[in-house]
Amino acid sequence: MAHLVITIGCEYGAKGNMIGRKVAKDLGIKFYDRDTVDKIIKEVGIPKDIMEKVEQSPEKVQKVMFEVLSPNMRI
DSSP states (O other), rough: OOOOOOOOOTTTTSOHHHHHHHHHOOOTOOOOOOHHHHHHHHHHHHOOHHHHTTTTHHHHHHHHHHHTTTTTOOO
């Protein structure tokens, strides 16, 4: 099964959260905001400094998100 990951980077006040929610709803996929992602990172024990380095490369973020947000995980 293919997994679709869309990341939206934006400046404060650019309504990225609202746009992300709309895109997720229109595509029928789950939406994970920054707070949810931070909570998951903490729960699975990924050190914050490592995640900050990973976030510098969108391809690495997608790989980490795919691994962390597997269908077997309940949030």
